[in-house]
Amino acid sequence: MAIEVYMPKMGMTMEEGTIIDWLFQEGDEVQKGDVLLNVETDKASLEVEAEEGGKLLKIIVDAGITVPIKTIIGVIGQEGENLDAILGKADIQVAAENEPAASAQVDVIEKIIINDSENPRSTPLAKKIAKENGIDLFSVTPNAKGVIDESAVTANINEGRVKATPVARKAASELGVDLSALPAKGRIYKKDVLSAGVSQDAEYAELTSKQKAAVQLLTRTWTSMPMVTNSLELDMTELLGLVGRLNEIYAADGIKITVTDLFVKIIAIVMKRNRFAAVYLEDGKFRRLNSIDIGMAVASEYGLVVPVIRDVIHKDIKEINKDKLELIKKASENKLSPDDFGEACTTLTNVGNYKMEVFTPLINYPESCIFGTANIIKKPCVRDDEIVIRPIMWFNFTYDHRVMDGAQAATIINETREIIETPGLAIGL
Numbered sequence: 280m281a282i283e284v285y286m287p288k289m290g291m292t293m294e295e296g297t298i299i300d301w302l303f304q305e306g307d308e309v310q311k312g313d314v315l316l317n318v319e320t321d322k323a324s325l326e327v328e329a330e331e332g333g334k335l336l337k338i339i340v341d342a343g344i345t346v347p348i349k350t351i352i353g354v355i356g357q358e359g360e361n362l363d364a365i366l367g368k369a370d371i372q373v374a375a376e377n378e379p380a381a382s383a384q385v386d387v388i389e390k391i392i393i394n395d396s397e398n399p400r401s402t403p404l405a406k407k408i409a410k411e412n413g414i415d416l417f418s419v420t421p422n423a424k425g426v427i428d429e430s431a432v433t434a435n436i437n438e439g440r441v442k443a444t445p446v447a448r449k450a451a452s453e454l455g456v457d458l459s460a461l462p463a464k465g466r467i468y469k470k471d472v473l474s475a476g477v478s479q480d481a482e483y484a485e486l487t488s489k490q491k492a493a494v495q496l497l498t499r500t501w502t503s504m505p506m507v508t509n510s511l512e513l514d515m516t517e518l519l520g521l522v523g524r525l526n527e528i529y530a531a532d533g534i535k536i537t538v539t540d541l542f543v544k545i546i547a548i549v550m551k552r553n554r555f556a557a558v559y560l561e562d563g564k565f566r567r568l569n570s571i572d573i574g575m576a577v578a579s580e581y582g583l584v585v586p587v588i589r590d591v592i593h594k595d596i597k598e599i600n601k602d603k604l605e606l607i608k609k610a611s612e613n614k615l616s617p618d619d620f621g622e623a624c625t626t627l628t629n630v631g632n633y634k635m636e637v638f639t640p641l642i643n644y645p646e647s648c649i650f651g652t653a654n655i656i657k658k659p660c661v662r663d664d665e666i667v668i669r670p671i672m673w674f675n676f677t678y679d680h681r682v683m684d685g686a687q688a689a690t691i692i693n694e695t696r697e698i699i700e701t702p703g704l705a706i707g708l
Contacts, residue, residue: 280356280357280360281336281354281355281356281357281360281362281365282330282331282333282354282355282356283351283353283354283365284315284329284330284351284352284353284354284355285348285349285350285351285352286298286318286340286346286347286348286349286350286352287318287327287348288348288349289318289320289325289616289617293320293321293348293617294347294348295320295345295346295347295348295488296318296319296320296345296346296348296488297318297319297320297343297344297345297487297488298316298317298318298319298340298341298342298343298344298345298346298352299316299317299318299319299324299342300316300317300342301315301316301335301338301342301353302314302315302316302317303315303316303335304335304338305335305336305337305338306334306335306336306358307334307335308332308333308334309329309332309333309334309335309355310329310332311329311330311331311332312328312329313328313329314326314327314328314329315327315328315329315335315353316352316353319487319488319489320488320617321488321489321491321492322489322492322584322615322617322620323584323613323614323615323616323617323619323620324581324613324614325616325617329355331355332355333355333356333357334355334356334357334358335353335354335355336354336355336356336358336360336362337353337354337362337365337366338352338353339351339352339353339354339366340352340353341400341426345488351365351368354366399416399417399419399421399427400421400426400427401416401421401426401427401428402426402427402428402429404428404429405419405427405428405429405431405432408429408432408433409427409432412432414432414435416432418435419431419432419435420434420435420452434457434458442466442467443458443466443467443468444466444467444468444469446468446469447467447468447469447471447472450469450472450473451472454472454473454475456472456475458472461475487582489581489582489584490582493582493583496643496644497641499644500641500642500643500644501641503644504642504644504679504681505679505680505681506641506642506677506678506679506680507677507678507680507685507688508639508640508675508676508677509675509676509678509685509688509689509692510637510673510674510675510676511673511674511692511696512660512671512672512673512674513671513672513673513674513696513699514660514669514670514671514699514700515538515655515669515670515671515672515699516669516670517699517700517701517702518538518541518699518702519538519655519670521541521702522536522537522538522541525596529597532597534597534600535600536596536600537600538652538655539575539603539627539629539652540596540599540600540603541596541702542627542629542650542652543573543575543588543591543599543603543627544591544594544596544599545695545698545699545702546573546591546625546627546650546695547571547573547591547592548592548698549691549694549695549698550571550573550624550625551571551592552694553687553690553691553694554567555682555683555687556624556625556647556648556678556682556683556687556691557571557624557625557647558647558682559645559646559647560645560647560679560681560682561645565682568622568624570589570590570622570624571590571591571592571624572587572588572589572590572591572622572623572624573587573588573591573623573624573625573626573627574586574587574588574623574625574626574627574643574646575587575588575603575606575626575627576626576627576628576629576643577606577607577610579610579611579613580611581610581613584610584615584620585620585623585626585643586606586609586610586615586619586620587619587620587621587622587623588602588603588606589602606619623643623646624646625646625647625648625649625650626642626643626646626649626650627649627650627651627652628640628649628650628651628652629651629652629653630651630652630653630654631652631653631654631655631672633654634654635653635654636653636654636656636672636673637653637673637675638651638653638675639651639675639677640675640677641677642677642678642679647678647679647682647683648676648677648678648679648682648683648688648691649676649677650674650675650676650695651674651675651676651677652672652674652675653672653673653674653675654672654673655670655671655672656670656671656672657669657670657671658671674692674695674696676688676691676692676695678691
């Protein structure tokens with residue numbers, strides 16, 4: 280019996296996924312538990328295992344295509360099985376718990392590609408429109424992914440009613456210009472296409488799932504939160520001294536403690552003392568977070584992500600260092616899972632590696648504040664009426680003014696500074 284392969288729901292917030300690649304080809308034998316394909320969500324890249332064994336009879340959704348969860352993307356079964364019923368259902372498959380509107384259903388159908396030996400790669404809707412209008416699909420120029428979609432067929436129909444030179448048609452295809460929309464009289468020439476406002480050198484690229492998620496999140500944060508940033512200079516002498524002493528202690532274990540490790544712990548202590556800041560403002564109500572989980576902004580070649588170190592308040596520096604390194608490694612390999620994200624009470628972001636000092640960190644929605652550390656620079660400063668050289672760092676704190684006022688924010692900032700001045704005592708070392 281043929282088994283349908285679905286786009287799985289991996290994580291509470293996942294609504295759609297993009298297929299990165301299939302690890303098997305049609306006709307290959309698949310064992311239960313084999314990693315069948317890789318999927319990218321808005322937060323992570325994940326492996327999808329085969330739930331049943333058999334032959335991979337059909338790949339319905341190709342690599343590079345994004346579809347909602349629960350969409351049929353492939354079929355596993357025995358050779359010779361009739362797949363007509365499954366393939367028919369695949370054209371209109373929509374997630375039961377998140378059924379979109381009719382227009383979105385069309386979009387789903389558009390993304391499921393028909394592959395057969397008698398037709399070029401095309402979507403069902405494109406094939407339908409082409410048939411209704413007597414268009415030969417082999418005469419239609421596919422999109423950048425090599426797929427003939429609805430817009431490609433429609434453009435072919437419109438262009439057939441427009442008088443244009445072959446050179447003009449070629450230029451229009453390369454530049455993405457709709458010939459039927461040009462205000463030209465008579466025959467359209469190449470110069471008409473070039474003057475349509477699209478540069479010959481212009482290049483366009485689709486946003487990745489992570490980029491789309493970042494755009495939505497940052498837009499929501501910026502438009503919904505009245506954010507205020509306070510900054511002050513911190514004398515890092517004591518903290519750096521503690522880092523040095525810890526590394527002497529842990530040298531035999533091969534552990535290298537960093538300023539970031541201590542800041543994660545210090546932030547957890549401050550947030551526990553000031554529980555008013557460890558909340559999410561949702562639907563006009565405060566949702567108080569019980570666990571002190573700290574998000575950590577990590578930049579990698581796959582983009583900026585914010586995995587979370589769990590239950591920091593009950594962990595020592597070695598445990599925090601271990602968790603941090605594991606998350607950084609997973610981020611660098613694009614292997615973070617949905618469980619590595621979410622439910623942090625605040626986030627730490629650091630721009631010290633980029634030699635930045637004062638900046639305005641943006642809150643990681645729906646959190647209510649974010650801590651920003653920066654480059655440590657030796658500067659002259661006054662201590663006991665004398666000018667001395669000290670390692671100084673700008674400390675930047677952004678908060679949601681709906682959740683806390685300036686006095687409460689100042690309390691958090693000043694408590695952070697006090698702990699940094701006596702870090703060993705504060706964190707139990």
